[in-house]
Amino acid sequence: MKAVVWQAPGHIDVEEVPDARIEQPGDAVVRLTMSAICGTDLHMVRGTMPDMVAGTVLGHEGVGVVEAVGKDVRGFKPGDRVVIPSTICCGICSYCRAGYNSQCDNANPNGPAAGTCFFGGPRSTGPVNGLQATFARVPYAAANLIPLPDAVTDEQAIVLSDIYPTGWFSAQCAEVSHGDTVAVFGCGPVGQLAIASAWRLGAGRVIAVDNVASRLEMARSQHAEPVDFGAEDPVATIVELTGGIGTDRVIDAVGVDAYPGPDEQHGERREGEVAEAAGGGVTAWAHGTAPSQAAQWAVESVAKAGSIGIIGVYPPTARTWPIGAAMNKNLTVKMGNCPHRVIIPQLMDLVASGVSEPAQLITQLKPIGDVLAAYRTFDTHEPGWVKVALAPTA
Template sequence: MKALTWQGTGKVSVETVPDPKIQEPTDAIVRMTSTAICGSDLHLYDVLGMYLDKGDVLGHEPMGIVEEVGAQVTHIKPGDRVVIPFNISCGHCWMCAKGFFAQCETTQVREQGKGASLFGYTKLYGQVPGGQAEYLRVPQAQFGPIKVPDGHPDERYLFLSDVLTTSWQAAKYADIEPGDTVLVTGLGPIGQMSARIARHLGAGRVIAIDSVPERLAMAERNGIETIDFGKVDDVTAAVMDMTDGRGADGVIEAVGMEAHGTPFQSAAMKAAGLLPDPIARKATETFGVDRMAALRTAFSTVRRAGTISIIGVYGGEADPFPMMDLFDKGVTMRMGQAHVKRWVDDIMPLLTGDSDPLGVDDLTTHRLPLDEAPHAYEIFKKKEDGCIKVVLKP
């Protein structure tokens, strides 16, 4: 089959690799019909090569048609249309029983000290082949796959794999009360959907920060107020002015370690990615400091006794937090990988009708064949051609 493979820092290519096969009775094989590129994939593309091997298959936002199932897989069958959550969870361990699917004890990568395995995401998370391919082997398929109905294009359901469920968790973790003011940092796919979901969950006002014109325009046509940080001298002052000096009740930090405004950390991260793998891993795990401009904005703009929901991905081991200020303000912080299946029942009714209350149909900007995946990574990384969300069609 054809698959998008990592070949080195800043280099991916579509290669012919062996077709996946059933290995365990809890496996399924799914023929991919759509598979998206995530902002987290750019971390692999640019920074985290020390945790990858040449030829690793990327991608963790897949959906398709079931081709084959193992003997213990009974809730789906060949021919079913399914979305695959990005985290691999068993559904029956202690963590899963409590809804903490991103911490599944069956698939935890204990040798790396990490939570549940992820598709297409480095040795840190199990080095499981990903879904930017023609076929995907799905471990723990007795629980993971989400069966979806016909009647809408893939993109109506595809984002249950990550974007929708991650954004729903981000909004829930912001402790939104009716009428609250919510601030969202970053208007990539997660920020876009987090802002819309915050409104759906009762926020009276949602303000979002970015500088890319196409991102700002997309948010605005979905009812979100925006701040172009390239056109204001002080983002914090702008937020305070818009909230009568109090700050936002809840802040959703949807940028992570891709944040602008911290050139030293950016250069250090890129330099670490060019070191030999053992040295790079040691440097990252011991001295790694993320670009924290978006987090600092969240810290300074949340009101006293407010809540910060961190859904942007961070990888540093030595990030400096302003603990005195956070303690003084009495800030609550919640964060972590999305527990995908915990939120599916809440979201699915919003997708199956014709009304599209979350505006899911207004997210994908580029649909490209799998063969054009290297080009897709470049325009997504560089925010060229109005690129906000890419869906690949194997």
């Protein structure tokens, strides 16, 4: 089968590899009809995500058709259309049963304390071969396949695999409720869906902060109020727009990419860059000694007694966050890797009924053979490139 394979920092390739197959009785094999490139994948291409294992298939977003099931998989059969959640859970342990699927005890082969398990990640996350391929092995398939109704297209479903649930989870973490004024830092695909989710949860106003014009324009098309941090002081602007109070809720959809640290040392970071935060990724990038710019702005722009939701990815080694300022404002802060499994079904209903149309975020659909060029172009924040879907069988 064809797959996008990580070989070394900065070196990925489309290769012919052995077909994914059933290895455990709980496995399924899915023939992928759509995959996608996520901001997290870029860190592997850039070489800023350490501990990748050579030969790992990349990608953690996938939609497809069940090709085969192990003998313990009773709820699905070959031919079923499914979406695959980015983070992998067992469906058995107490965390999975409580809805903390991204903190599953069993899915990560490195043990219960090893952290979130997801497709196509570094050694510490499994590794489990990813979804930018013709076929994928899905472990614990009873818990990690979600059926797709006919009314939901592949383009809609690929957004449900990771970024829409992550955007929704960010608004939940920020405790968005009726009438709230919400600031969203980072307007990549996840940030756009955080904006949509904030509206859906009853926000009264949404302010969107980024410095990429096309992303701010997309935020405006959702009727968020764009703030360009490249042209104005975002904190002062937010304070002014909110009558001197600040926003009730802040969503940090940026994470580690806003650190003023290691990427600059490597000469790779572009001035003023705020890159896409990815869902479902625990990684171990090096980081600076100062809090991320997004974290500082979040704490400064939120109202007293407000709340902050963090889904932008921070490395486990990060030790810095503006805790003093937050404590003295009586803030509530919630964060984490999205528990995709528990969120996807409720969003499926919104998409299937036409209430929500996330597929408009997909601006490119590329055959897998064009993936290397697609990675490069996506990495440069080319205007108009918001979300890149891949056709694995093309």
